[in-house]
Amino acid sequence: MPVYYFGEITTFKVGRELHIHKTTSADVAKEAGVSRTTVSMVMNEKAGSIPERTRERVLQAAQKLGFVPSAEARTLRKGHGSTVLCLAPGWMPSGRADSMWNALSKQLTNAGLSCVFSRSAGTTTPLRQLLSDMTPGVVVPFFDFSDGDRKLLKNLGIPLVEFWSPDVDQEPMPVFSRFQYNLGNTQGKYLISGGCKRIGYIGASDPLGFGLRAFRIRGVEDALAQSGQKLTCNLEIDLQDFESVREALKTIREKQTDAICCFNDDCAAAVLTGCKEMGIKVPDDLKVIGVDNLSMGQYFEPSLTTVDFDHDMSEYVAQIKEAIDERQHERHGKKNEKQDKDGIALGPQNVWVVKRKSA
Template sequence: MQRVTSADVARRAGVSRATVSYVLNDTPGQSISPGTRSRVLAAAAGLGYAPSAAARALRTGRSDVVLCLLPDWPIGDAVGELLGNLSTELARAGRTFVVHPGSPADRPVAELWKAITPAAVLAFAGFSGDELDAMRAAGVALVVALLDPPGELIPQQPAGRRQAEHLTRAGHRRLGYAYPDDDRLRIFAEPRLAGVRAHTATEPHVQTVPLDPAAAAEAVRRWHAAGITGVCAYNDQVALAVLAGVRRAGLSAPGDLAVIGVDDIPAARLAVPALTTVTTDQRRLAAHLAATVLAAAGGRPGPPPPGDDLVRVIVRDSV
């Protein structure tokens, strides 16, 4: 099937292609009667006409696409919620949000952004210097690695800091850290662990905890033998594994070992005991990211970063 063009709309409406362009682009300064405008809109709707994004970018010199590159790692509840909220925020501003999962080994980054000429490129991991130069030379308004310090737009250290603050306020002085066993998650786990370290007087006792009750129980026994009374887990899934390990080891939470997670996934409130966790306001974070993208595309300064209340503790029974 051939693509419906503005010429097809013009023929059906009985007007020129220029008139179709003026109506569909809502061009100011044109004296087009309401009847003509209605005919053009009805013809476009009846034919299922959709303007070409590539042609519009060529005509206006800018694209409405924001490309987000996801690395090759599991997409958890928090990232999924963030992407959904970000898509909604950008759609309200007339932008198209495109998410591409996978690694550069599957398809080079250059092939992706050249194929869709985005206004902005967001990625969780960093870019090489050559990639940055090429995208900026092509007119991409914003190129940002969301988790790269010092200008990271999705800060991770506050989550670990909130965990450690909550445990120390509850009287726990010797803390453990439950590290994920998936090496692809280091990009999140390392800054969260750094946040815990920044708020503890002694080095936290770090152990890798698989999502397996028997292996988690071994980690719990080692923490218990070392006098650890509170554990900050990388995320809620790892925290749930620690709770399962506590039960398997014949201990109790929070009596023998207090546990705090990150993300507030639905299963956290269903755990026994219910899991205390740290959550990020994903809606506010998405609004901030969208405002940053739109400001860059418009050549304006970006908004100030969100306040510390973006990250907070959900208090339940595991601490």
């Protein structure tokens, strides 16, 4: 019976050649003076019948040699993997984004799944390259996935769960797309409730963020449409070029805009600084609202009104688990009846306004 492993990799040189040695269960067995079967039982937490002294000897040998049980072997034994490969968008990293990924990872762990994140696979580096080193149970991209990578996963038999779509008119709206929409919609509704009549939008010029921005703008537009309004302007600023902020504010003044929805708090900070330089009084002449509720916002002058949100990832976890369970049933030849979700409202995504002086 073959033994599969994925242990610590060490390198050594013989002459000019570079050799790789992997620590195997056989190495651990030799070090501990036990059989490979005993090592396997201990490392896979099935050592109920093995004396405690023997178990400790195996664990000490494994630690000394740097042995790690094989994820590949577990995948082959179970018929499916329990690792979730999340492909995060690699643009404008922020503390709030990291908090969201941490929350997803924690909730997946609580559901008995492992979580691995990549900020480059499928975007700046080939997904195939990463899949040559690991076999995930499911792949979860948070950006516009390529048709080539969809085909790759299909050929490998790896389920794909997509929470994002570049189509702002898609119904039903995927959960991550809907989250972006809700952020903008909350901004628009808040400003309208405060009596604003001429509302504009400002986003960052980073092309990698255009997808998220499109859904947030649609959310603002739909909120305005309910009161018979339209955006006065839809502008871009380069956070590395303050002149672009000045130009945007000139347009805002020309359009007689009385409130601005900013893509995030970074954009809002640039707008507040530009307003102070150009003599635009906030909130008397222009109200400003951001997204993310970054801690720095409360220290701006005036302090920044913004949109905050929680990190309930239960809807994401439920769809991921469903995909993994379906794969397990398919591999074992079992029929897995899908529940009819038509007409069932998706769970709430808690989004709210943190009111401060800027709006």
